[in-house]
Amino acid sequence: MLKQCEGSQAVAEAVALCRPEVICAYPITPQTHIVEGLASLVKSGALSPCEYINVESEFAAMSVAIGASAAGARAYTATASQGILYMAEAVYNASGLGLPIVMTVGNRSIGAPINIWNDHTDSMALRDAGWIQLFAESNQEAVDLHIQAFKLAEELSMPVMVCMDGFILTHAYERVDVPTQEQVDAFLPRYVPRQSVDPDDPVTIGAMVGPEAFMEVRYLAHAKQMEALELIPQMAEEFRRVFGRSSGGLVRPYRCEDAETIVCALGSVNGTIQDVVDEMREAGVKIGSVSLCSFRPFPSAALGKVLGHASRVITIEKSLSVGIGGNVSHNLRMSLPGRDTKVYTVIAGLGGRAVTKASLRRTFEAAIRGTLDPLSFMDLNVKAVERQLEREKAARRTGPAAEAILRDLGPTVGASASTTTHGPAAGAAH
Amino acid sequence: MTSPLPIKFYQTGTFTVGNRLLDVSVRSVQSDSQRNNSLNSGHRACQGCGEALGARYALDAAMRAVNGRLVVANATGCLEVFSTPYPESSWRVAWLHSLFANAAAVGTGMAAAMKVKGRTDVRVIAQGGDGGTVDIGFACLSGMFERNDDVLYICYDNEAYMNTGVQRSSATPAGARTATTPAVGEAPGNVMNQGKNVPLIAMAHFIPYVATASVADLRDLETKVDKAMRVHGARYLHVHVPCPLGWGCDTGDTIKVARLAAESGLYPIFEAEYGEITGRRMIRKRVPVDEYLKLQSRFSHLFKTTEGRARVAQIQAIADRNIARFGLVPEGAPA
Ligand SMILES: Cc1ncc(C[n+]2csc(CCOP(=O)(O)OP(=O)(O)O)c2C)c(N)n1
Ligand code: SF4
Ligand SMILES: [Mg+2]
Numbered sequence: 001m002l003k004q005c006e007g008s009q010a011v012a013e014a015v016a017l018c019r020p021e022v023i024c025a026y027p028i029t030p031q032t033h034i035v036e037g038l039a040s041l042v043k044s045g046a047l048s049p050c051e052y053i054n055v056e057s058e059f060a061a062m063s064v065a066i067g068a069s070a071a072g073a074r075a076y077t078a079t080a081s082q083g084i085l086y087m088a089e090a091v092y093n094a095s096g097l098g099l100p101i102v103m104t105v106g107n108r109s110i111g112a113p114i115n116i117w118n119d120h121t122d123s124m125a126l127r128d129a130g131w132i133q134l135f136a137e138s139n140q141e142a143v144d145l146h147i148q149a150f151k152l153a154e155e156l157s158m159p160v161m162v163c164m165d166g167f168i169l170t171h172a173y174e175r176v177d178v179p180t181q182e183q184v185d186a187f188l189p190r191y192v193p194r195q196s197v198d199p200d201d202p203v204t205i206g207a208m209v210g211p212e213a214f215m216e217v218r219y220l221a222h223a224k225q226m227e228a229l230e231l232i233p234q235m236a237e238e239f240r241r242v243f244g245r246s247s248g249g250l251v252r253p254y255r256c257e258d259a260e261t262i263v264c265a266l267g268s269v270n271g272t273i274q275d276v277v278d279e280m281r282e283a284g285v286k287i288g289s290v291s292l293c294s295f296r297p298f299p300s301a302a303l304g305k306v307l308g309h310a311s312r313v314i315t316i317e318k319s320l321s322v323g324i325g326g327n328v329s330h331n332l333r334m335s336l337p338g339r340d341t342k343v344y345t346v347i348a349g350l351g352g353r354a355v356t357k358a359s360l361r362r363t364f365e366a367a368i369r370g371t372l373d374p375l376s377f378m379d380l381n382v383k384a385v386e387r388q389l390e391r392e393k394a395a396r397r398t399g400p401a402a403e404a405i406l407r408d409l410g411p412t413v414g415a416s417a418s419t420t421t422h423g424p425a426a427g428a429a430h
Numbered sequence: 431m432t433s434p435l436p437i438k439f440y441q442t443g444t445f446t447v448g449n450r451l452l453d454v455s456v457r458s459v460q461s462d463s464q465r466n467n468s469l470n471s472g473h474r475a476c477q478g479c480g481e482a483l484g485a486r487y488a489l490d491a492a493m494r495a496v497n498g499r500l501v502v503a504n505a506t507g508c509l510e511v512f513s514t515p516y517p518e519s520s521w522r523v524a525w526l527h528s529l530f531a532n533a534a535a536v537g538t539g540m541a542a543a544m545k546v547k548g549r550t551d552v553r554v555i556a557q558g559g560d561g562g563t564v565d566i567g568f569a570c571l572s573g574m575f576e577r578n579d580d581v582l583y584i585c586y587d588n589e590a591y592m593n594t595g596v597q598r599s600s601a602t603p604a605g606a607r608t609a610t611t612p613a614v615g616e617a618p619g620n621v622m623n624q625g626k627n628v629p630l631i632a633m634a635h636f637i638p639y640v641a642t643a644s645v646a647d648l649r650d651l652e653t654k655v656d657k658a659m660r661v662h663g664a665r666y667l668h669v670h671v672p673c674p675l676g677w678g679c680d681t682g683d684t685i686k687v688a689r690l691a692a693e694s695g696l697y698p699i700f701e702a703e704y705g706e707i708t709g710r711r712m713i714r715k716r717v718p719v720d721e722y723l724k725l726q727s728r729f730s731h732l733f734k735t736t737e738g739r740a741r742v743a744q745i746q747a748i749a750d751r752n753i754a755r756f757g758l759v760p761e762g763a764p765a
Contacts, residue, residue: 021546022539051542055535056573063532063570067503067539070526073546075539093528197501197524197540199552204519206504206527208511 012037095130117352144247478681480671505558678727
């Protein structure tokens with residue numbers, strides 16, 4: 001049914017349509033509206049049977065999901081930012097145990113300095129945890145990916161993370177087609193675990209594995225993700241047949257056919273990028289873009305096909321691998337074996353900094369001119385950081401730089417002008 | 431308190447309360463040839479391991495109480511490591527190990543799954559060592575209590591992180607030597623504290639059932655597990671399990687050491703319902719703490735100096751306080 005609603009509400013409804021049996025909730029901005037929406041659906045009886053558990057931490061959230069999933073229930077949780085790091089150990093454990101848990105990540109930066117706004121640092125921190133990671137471009141895709149995620153997880157016996165940009169998607173009101181229960185039931189069968197903790201068939205799960213078998217276990221996790229490379233497009237195609245629209249898949253190219261320049265990004269920023277591509281195409285520039293829907297597994301072959309003929313690739317990345325640069329570009333180079341394609345890594349939008357069309361266009365044009373650095377930081381206040389580096393050169397000091405930068409910028413920035421040290425985000429919900 | 435029949439202890443002179451003297455229907459679970467052997471032989475625990483003994487008795491009693499309808503979540507630690515070196519397993523119950531700190535939460539998840547699937551006959555036990563319970567697993571444990579989830583949590587307290595080589599936990603007793611509280615310097619061994627009493631903290635959650643037990647009295651342990659499994663909601667059982675390796679006691683003295691802990695008052699054995707103490711195991715033959723401490727090399731430094739002697743006196747004061755607080759000696763009995 002078409003409706004105008006908040007992204008989080010739409011996702012809550014989509015998750016409910018998947019009939020999760022155990023939901024674990026621990027609040028963190030910007031994920032809160034999703035678990036609040038589900039709380040209402042469970043408490044009102046609209047989603048039943050379902051156990052909704054208000055846990056005491058994200059670590060417990062993932063651990064309860066592990067117990068529930070291992071005992072044969074369809075389990076779901078959602079988190080973001082500090083929350084996913086707080087549960088990190090259990091995130092790895094869930095995949096190691098082969099549990100098909102689905103988790104939404106309302107992507108948000110990681111502190112310090114504490115910051116509640118959007119970037120991808122949180123999901124990136126757990127990219128090697130053995131989960132499938134799907135990134136939604138829009139709220140419609142977020143809804144659709146959740147429905148696919150449960151099926152994918154259960155077919156592969158592997159957990160799936162659906163990543164949606166905090167605020168930009170979670171809090172945006174958009175037109176969304178929320179499917180009917182009949183449609184979802186037709187697509188997503190009941191969960192039948194292959195193995196579970198069950199007194200009728202008692203097994204030992206989670207044994208200690210030594211050097212003689214550990215490599216093989218890890219290899220198999222990788223091999224399964226390679227299987228997912230086949231399954232994800234099939235699932236997107238099946239989804240299209242049942243629901244009448246395409247969502248998901250590995251990569252979503254936009255006007256790439258003859259493009260000499262291709263921009264690659266994760267998540268909602270693709271919408272803005274596509275607008276810029278349209279404008280530049282109108283001006284005669286051969287440019288296209290590709291949205292990476294699946295970051296894990298990384299679709300090297302599919303992406304290589306899309307990028308094949310381009311002479312330059314620009315990655316717009318909402319996370320910084322401190323000390324080297326790009327996460328996406330680093331992975332993407334694997335798709336370009338033996339090619340001399342130029343790759344430009346552009347770090348953008350960290351901590352919620354707006355990624356504007358104007359800045360994107362400037363960046364793309366600089367790349368085409370050949371004046372863009374291989375690693376650049378879009379809309380960085382270069383003067384402010386240079387002044388700080390000068391100060392630090394003059395007098396060695398320890399401790400955080402955040403307050404120095406805020407002081408330097410003066411009382412004109414943000415609502416935080418009156419709070420001097422530890423309250424740069426005064427008034428925001430953390 | 432443990433036996434429904436008036437058995438006179440002088441008939442056997444031991445705490446085993448010779449099953450021969452009991453009616454078949456009230457004999458111990460372990461004496462039953464049909465017992466489950468939940469933690470089966472062949473595991474790799476050290477000789478004389480109190481934890482292996484406690485876990486075996488506890489789970490066999492639980493399996494009998496719930497007709498075998500049991501699933502178990504286990505924290506990382508000796509119990510997990512010695513029982514499941516892949517591809518072997520000593521468990522004859524449905525058993526899952528996830529992490530060190532999350533056994534209580536995994537138990538919650540299992541209980542939620544069983545409830546949502548309408549399998550209300552299947553019951554859940556979560557278990558771990560003292561480190562996995564009173565330190566790193568404490569948040570998950572308290573959360574499980576506070577929500578009153580239908581899980582029995584069993585802590586096997588050997589008073590240190592044994593699996594990693596005997597480091598101090600917050601259950602390590604005053605003065606004890608561990609690998610991280612070495613018996614060197616001005617104040618050798620562990621700090622002289624009162625410890626963190628998790629049974630009392632559990633009671634502060636007003637959950638249906640909390641009890642302490644010891645491998646010194648296995649019949650009492652069985653009875654408490656049985657009782658716990660007949661109640662729903664969050665339950666907590668704290669079992670004192672000597673570790674010969676970590677404590678430096680003779681592998682043949684596990685039961686004796688455990689008994690002296692209880693008989694000196696250092697380890698009070700009691701039970702509580704909804705936050706109120708409802709039962710205590712009286713001390714039969716009170717002993718000074720020296721008798722308990724001297725059997726263990728982790729306390730040997732205390733007996734070498736006058737300062738050490740003063741510390742033993744402080745430990746005796748802890749025992750005396752326990753005895754007064756829990757009423758472990760009948761009024762008027764000689765101190
Ligand atoms: C998060 C984490 N921290 C530390 C460890 C290392 N570790 C494994 S078992 C263990 C000690 C367990 O002690 P306890 O819970 O008292 O059980 P015991 O071995 O004494 O029976 C430790 C520290 C771990 N596995 N995970
Ligand atoms: S170290 Fe202690 S707890 Fe661990 S197996 Fe040996 S005796 Fe048991
Ligand atoms: Mg221990």
